[in-house]
Amino acid sequence: MQFGIFTVGDVTPDPTNGRTPSENERIKAMVAIALKAEEVGLDVFATGEHHNPPFVPSSPTTMLGYIAARTETLILSTATTLITTNDPVKIAEDYAMLQHLADGRVDLMLGRGNTGPVYPWFGQDIRQGINLAKENYALLRRLWREDVVDWEGTFRTPLQAFTSTPRPLDGVPPFVWHGSIRSPEIAEQAAFYGDGFFHNNIFWPADHTRRMVQLYRRRFAFHGHGRPEDAIVGLGGQAFMRKNSQDAVREFRPYFDNAPVYGHGPSLEEFTEQTPLTVGSPQQVIERTLSFRETVGDYQRQLFLMDHAGLPLKTVLEQLDILGEEVVPVLRKEFAAGRPADVPDAPVHAARVTAATMAEGVTTA
Amino acid sequence: MKLTAVSAGLSTPSSTRLLADRLTESARDELATRGHAASIEVVELRELAGDVANHLVTGFPPPRLAAAIDTVTGSDGLIVVTPVFAASYSGLFKSFFDVIDPDALTGKPVLIAATGGTARHSLVLEHAMRPLFAYLRAATVPTAVYAASEDWGSGGDQHTDGLPARVRRAGAELAALMATRPTRAEPEDDVTALERQLADLRFD
Numbered sequence: 282m283q284f285g286i287f288t289v290g291d292v293t294p295d296p297t298n299g300r301t302p303s304e305n306e307r308i309k310a311m312v313a314i315a316l317k318a319e320e321v322g323l324d325v326f327a328t329g330e331h332h333n334p335p336f337v338p339s340s341p342t343t344m345l346g347y348i349a350a351r352t353e354t355l356i357l358s359t360a361t362t363l364i365t366t367n368d369p370v371k372i373a374e375d376y377a378m379l380q381h382l383a384d385g386r387v388d389l390m391l392g393r394g395n396t397g398p399v400y401p402w403f404g405q406d407i408r409q410g411i412n413l414a415k416e417n418y419a420l421l422r423r424l425w426r427e428d429v430v431d432w433e434g435t436f437r438t439p440l441q442a443f444t445s446t447p448r449p450l451d452g453v454p455p456f457v458w459h460g461s462i463r464s465p466e467i468a469e470q471a472a473f474y475g476d477g478f479f480h481n482n483i484f485w486p487a488d489h490t491r492r493m494v495q496l497y498r499r500r501f502a503f504h505g506h507g508r509p510e511d512a513i514v515g516l517g518g519q520a521f522m523r524k525n526s527q528d529a530v531r532e533f534r535p536y537f538d539n540a541p542v543y544g545h546g547p548s549l550e551e552f553t554e555q556t557p558l559t560v561g562s563p564q565q566v567i568e569r570t571l572s573f574r575e576t577v578g579d580y581q582r583q584l585f586l587m588d589h590a591g592l593p594l595k596t597v598l599e600q601l602d603i604l605g606e607e608v609v610p611v612l613r614k615e616f617a618a619g620r621p622a623d624v625p626d627a628p629v630h631a632a633r634v635t636a637a638t639m640a641e642g643v644t645t646a
Numbered sequence: 647m648k649l650t651a652v653s654a655g656l657s658t659p660s661s662t663r664l665l666a667d668r669l670t671e672s673a674r675d676e677l678a679t680r681g682h683a684a685s686i687e688v689v690e691l692r693e694l695a696g697d698v699a700n701h702l703v704t705g706f707p708p709p710r711l712a713a714a715i716d717t718v719t720g721s722d723g724l725i726v727v728t729p730v731f732a733a734s735y736s737g738l739f740k741s742f743f744d745v746i747d748p749d750a751l752t753g754k755p756v757l758i759a760a761t762g763g764t765a766r767h768s769l770v771l772e773h774a775m776r777p778l779f780a781y782l783r784a785a786t787v788p789t790a791v792y793a794a795s796e797d798w799g800s801g802g803d804q805h806t807d808g809l810p811a812r813v814r815r816a817g818a819e820l821a822a823l824m825a826t827r828p829t830r831a832e833p834e835d836d837v838t839a840l841e842r843q844l845a846d847l848r849f850d
């Protein structure tokens with residue numbers, strides 16, 4: 282099982298002192314957070330993609346390429362790559378290039394995005410969101426799997442004799458997760474292709490997460506990719522920790538109360554009860570995270586949102602120390618215990634290359 | 647059959663709730679004469695005001711609101727009553743229906759009603775309430791009931807029925823519509839319902 286962090290890349294004022302970081306500070310902070318993730322033994326760093334303020338990460342492969350050069354083991358991913366408004370040809374090229382530079386430490390999570398005007402800004406229509414996700418992804422797959430592509434569709438100019446370069450590393454494209462919160466169509470898309478399904482559950486009750494993952498698992502089996510428990514599932518989560526839970530609550534409350542994504546609605550107590558947000562001791566975060574398995578079954582990837590609500594970089598780095606030193610080692614041990622041997626591991630490049638080679642051997646034999 | 651009244655009254659006692667209760671009794675009695683026993687629930691939106699606001703902010707319903715929404719969407723008929731605020735339904739009434747899935751009331755028999763200080767606001771039923779439930783594709787019965795303060799202390803005249811007669815007529819229309827609806831099939835589990843939604847989706 283993989284553990285990591287994902288970041289939205291928002292520029293949010295620190296409500297305790299009113300200070301707003303500059304874009305430059307925030308971008309550098311995201312990099313510092315990624316480097317810290319590797320340092321404390323996490324497996325994955327994923328960045329959001331946005332094309333409007335107050336978000337900075339409009340160019341994920343630029344950022345991930347820079348991080349790739351400064352890390353050794355960290356898997357670089359996205360949360361999410363906009364399959365609706367990005368040109369699938371550019372996604373194929375950018376992420377294959379990143380895959381080469383990072384020696385295969387790359388996967389990506391596709392999503393539709395959630396800001397209405399981004400569609401028209403990129404020449405698209407939000408009402409076509411699902412159709413864009415369908416057509417663009419079908420093309421992206423072909424660009425990575427076929428050396429020469431002739432293609433005609435609805436949303437972009439046709440391609441004749443097009444070869445996307447560079448070709449994927451070792452002939453194996455980056456693994457794809459499909460990220461969704463509420464669209465069953467996206468769970469179906471992940472299931473149809475036998476790809477991963479990431480349910481970004483951070484703002485939703487467990488019952489909703491259970492339903493979406495169960496749908497994906499059922500459809501994964503229906504489409505002939507294996508048993509429901511063979512499906513590749515990822516979940517989000519978010520936490521704020523201090524040694525004593527009262528200290529965590531006291532320190533995080535002003536951030537919660539004022540954050541654009543949390544504040545001015547339910548109380549911190551209500552929100553922590555109804556969503557995965559856990560504010561307390563490392564032990565509480567461990568227990569809460571282990572409970573996710575009861576909701577969705579044994580799964581492959583757990584990403585935490587740690588740089589939320591305008592927390593300063595120093596605090597986020599402290600949080601990552603706690604996550605890497607006190608929480609994740611216990612989670613690795615506990616999730617491994619009782620995990621059936623035939624539940625698949627999280628996908629990594631080397632194993633996928635081996636699997637592809639073996640499949641090739643079977644075909645030619 | 648499940649009959650649910652949604653009342654957006656804010657005071658206690660509330661004339662909006664009073665009207666909801668009169669309408670509910672009328673529909674229940676009419677259903678009984680047609681041989682249907684009605685189980686009745688009342689959703690008081692005042693108790694859910696904070697939950698409705700939180701749902702607007704977070705995108706998901708707190709448990710108590712989720713239960714109320716299930717009650718409403720799982721009913722065979724609805725009686726919905728709002729006080730008139732600023733020439734329309736109250737914001738709380740509208741917000742409650744804003745957080746319900748827009749398809750969830752399709753085809754559902756609905757009786758609309760409103761209360762106000764003066765009968766001058768009575769067309770709120772036709773200019774605000776009826777279009778809202780038309781948008782939601784509910785089957786709204788022809789008689790809508792408006793109760794002004796004065797209606798609670800007067801009878802009919804040669805031009806119009808008094809409140810009790812209008813309540814009886816509206817309740818009878820709702821009961822008649824509910825009685826003609828096919829009984830709903832066994833509710834499927836929610837994942838099966840999602841799978842059914844996907845029936846037309848093709849990736850190949």
